[in-house]
Amino acid sequence: MVGGSISALLLLAAALSLAYTPRDPLEMSIGERLRPPTWTHPFGTDQYGRDVLSRVLAGSSISILVGVIAVTIAVGLGLLIGSLSGYWGGWIDEGLMRLIDAIQGFPAILSAVLITAVFRPGVVISMIAIGVAFVPSFARLSRGGFLELRQREFVLAAQALGATDRRLIARHILPNTLAPVIVQATTSFPVAILAEAGLSYLGLGTQPPNPSWGLMLKEAQNFLAVNPWYAIFPGAAIALTVLGLNLLGDGLRDLLDPKAV
Amino acid sequence: MRRLLPRRLATLAVTLFLVSLLIFIVVRVLPGDPALVILGTEGNPEAVARLRHTLGLDRPLLVQYADWLGRAARADLGRSIQYDVPVVSLIQSRLAVTVPLTLMAAALMLVAALTLGVFAATRHRRLGDYVAMTLSQLGFAVPSFWLGLLLILVFSVKLQWLRAGGFDGWQDGPWPGIRSLLLPALALALFQFAGLTRATRSAVLDVMRDDYVRTARAKGVREGVVLWKHTLRNAMIPIVTIIGIQLGQLMAGSIVLESVFSLPGIGRLVLGAITARDLPVVQGVALFVATVIVVLNAAVDLVYGVLDPRIRRE
Numbered sequence: 001m002v003g004g005s006i007s008a009l010l011l012l013a014a015a016l017s018l019a020y021t022p023r024d025p026l027e028m029s030i031g032e033r034l035r036p037p038t039w040t041h042p043f044g045t046d047q048y049g050r051d052v053l054s055r056v057l058a059g060s061s062i063s064i065l066v067g068v069i070a071v072t073i074a075v076g077l078g079l080l081i082g083s084l085s086g087y088w089g090g091w092i093d094e095g096l097m098r099l100i101d102a103i104q105g106f107p108a109i110l111s112a113v114l115i116t117a118v119f120r121p122g123v124v125i126s127m128i129a130i131g132v133a134f135v136p137s138f139a140r141l142s143r144g145g146f147l148e149l150r151q152r153e154f155v156l157a158a159q160a161l162g163a164t165d166r167r168l169i170a171r172h173i174l175p176n177t178l179a180p181v182i183v184q185a186t187t188s189f190p191v192a193i194l195a196e197a198g199l200s201y202l203g204l205g206t207q208p209p210n211p212s213w214g215l216m217l218k219e220a221q222n223f224l225a226v227n228p229w230y231a232i233f234p235g236a237a238i239a240l241t242v243l244g245l246n247l248l249g250d251g252l253r254d255l256l257d258p259k260a261v
Numbered sequence: 262m263r264r265l266l267p268r269r270l271a272t273l274a275v276t277l278f279l280v281s282l283l284i285f286i287v288v289r290v291l292p293g294d295p296a297l298v299i300l301g302t303e304g305n306p307e308a309v310a311r312l313r314h315t316l317g318l319d320r321p322l323l324v325q326y327a328d329w330l331g332r333a334a335r336a337d338l339g340r341s342i343q344y345d346v347p348v349v350s351l352i353q354s355r356l357a358v359t360v361p362l363t364l365m366a367a368a369l370m371l372v373a374a375l376t377l378g379v380f381a382a383t384r385h386r387r388l389g390d391y392v393a394m395t396l397s398q399l400g401f402a403v404p405s406f407w408l409g410l411l412l413i414l415v416f417s418v419k420l421q422w423l424r425a426g427g428f429d430g431w432q433d434g435p436w437p438g439i440r441s442l443l444l445p446a447l448a449l450a451l452f453q454f455a456g457l458t459r460a461t462r463s464a465v466l467d468v469m470r471d472d473y474v475r476t477a478r479a480k481g482v483r484e485g486v487v488l489w490k491h492t493l494r495n496a497m498i499p500i501v502t503i504i505g506i507q508l509g510q511l512m513a514g515s516i517v518l519e520s521v522f523s524l525p526g527i528g529r530l531v532l533g534a535i536t537a538r539d540l541p542v543v544q545g546v547a548l549f550v551a552t553v554i555v556v557l558n559a560a561v562d563l564v565y566g567v568l569d570p571r572i573r574r575e
Contacts, residue, residue: 099279198405
């Protein structure tokens with residue numbers, strides 16, 4: 001419930017920020033640079049006099065968008081690879097699983113660094129890079145489900161009645177493997193948000209002047225002695241978001257996947 | 262164990278081959294023309310053609326891959342475009358920072374996580390357990406680079422006990438280097454310890470419910486001996502898995518922390534190479550780090566056989 005409440009608040013703030021923020025996140029005011037929290041700027045201002053609260057709110061929508069797209073890519077590719085591997089078995093399974101081992105040899109940050117090194121850094125590339133890094137976990141999960149269900153009586157019965165491979169996969173097996181995949185998606189979502197913040201901190205994700213929590217922390221580092229509040233609020237936003245989503249994911253796991261409890 | 266080792270080595274070789282293929286495809290094939298990627302808008306056709314010939318890009322792809330792989334197997338990862346020195350020597354020079362940082366973080370992580378995990382398990386469903394699990398939840402949530410900034414704020418800016426960044430080197434003994442790496446190692450360890458804490462708690466709880474543990478207590482064995490000699494030894498298998506995985510994660514996580522603390526390690530090497538479009542360095546570092554992680558995971562599998570005779574017999 002705690003996780004759900006925090007997550008709901010976050011989603012509400014992100015949705016609201018698309019239509020309204022207290023000030024324009026990009027509006028500069030050189031006379032109000034690096035101010036601590038005040039009534040007019042509850043989170044203070046940055047080195048260009050921009051309102052940190054507005055930038056934190058605007059950054060939430062970017063973080064959520066990256067998280068959603070990255071996880072969607074991971075689920076899509078992971079389900080495809082896992083279903084082919086688990087259904088057909090044999091050399092297809094061996095080959096795909098060795099490929100998954102190879103991808104898993106890259107921690108998310110390394111694969112993201114590699115991909116953004118080749119293509120220009122940006123939000124889209126970071127979504128793809130993070131999504132690709134998560135494919136192995138979804139592939140293994142769905143493969144495990146397919147291996148277990150492939151030999152079940154209801155599948156064999158459908159096969160005996162003449163169901164095609166496509167029908168067996170789409171109609172009978174895949175729907176029954178989705179519960180743990182959904183749980184994994186909810187636990188991967190906050191990790192994707194962390195990864196986006198990390199990439200933006202390194203300059204490989206969201207590019208300035210667009211607001212991103214990681215990018216704000218990178219900029220704040222230069223002014224720690226002058227205005228430490230600048231570094232506190234974006235980091236707290238990341239921590240609170242990830243905490244809420246992790247708690248929500250734990251709760252969903254208890255609900256949807258009792259075997260994992 | 263006799264059958265496990267060759268099988269594991271064969272899987273390792275295949276995985277490393279696929280890792281190298283993936284890196285080659287991402288760096289050489291996907292962007293189209295790496296020479297154009299390197300030169301960008303400054304490249305006139307003659308300059309691009311000259312660079313393509315210098316880098317061997319005018320040869321067939323399979324020949325390029327075989328040549329690159331063959332040289333990599335002989336520890337020749339090419340030459341840095343930016344520094345005009347072998348990539349291997351660049352990596353070697355940076356290992357003097359990244360390896361100690363990773364090991365220090367691993368030691369701190371192990372001490373914190375094993376202590377907290379065992380503590381939580383022995384106080385299951387009591388206040389101590391809830392506090393430990395809350396701390397581990399916070400560990401999952403707090404990003405390492407933010408933690409690094411907070412540590413700089415407290416220990417460097419406010420208390421002025423430690424420097425905010427930089428590396429003093431090992432030439433004057435171990436202590437200047439250890440002092441430089443203390444804050445980044447702490448940030449890295451605290452970020453990773455949450456997973457190991459939960460795994461330790463879970464594994465110890467499972468083993469503590471076994472009959473032989475109850476028998477040991479009934480025989481009057483001291484609780485400390487029950488815990489550390491009987492319980493923890495048999496709880497180690499899942500814990501070893503997590504440790505092995507997290508060693509690789511620590512090394513990858515050091516990429517970000519080196520940027521926070523301005524440490525001249527492998528992380529800053531690869532980030533500088535990205536900015537300079539020095540693709541041989543990016544490629545070489547990616548292959549090196551991925552190889553270390555794959556080998557670590559394989560070593561974890563082999564350690565299973567040492568810890569659990571049932572796996573050896575299988």
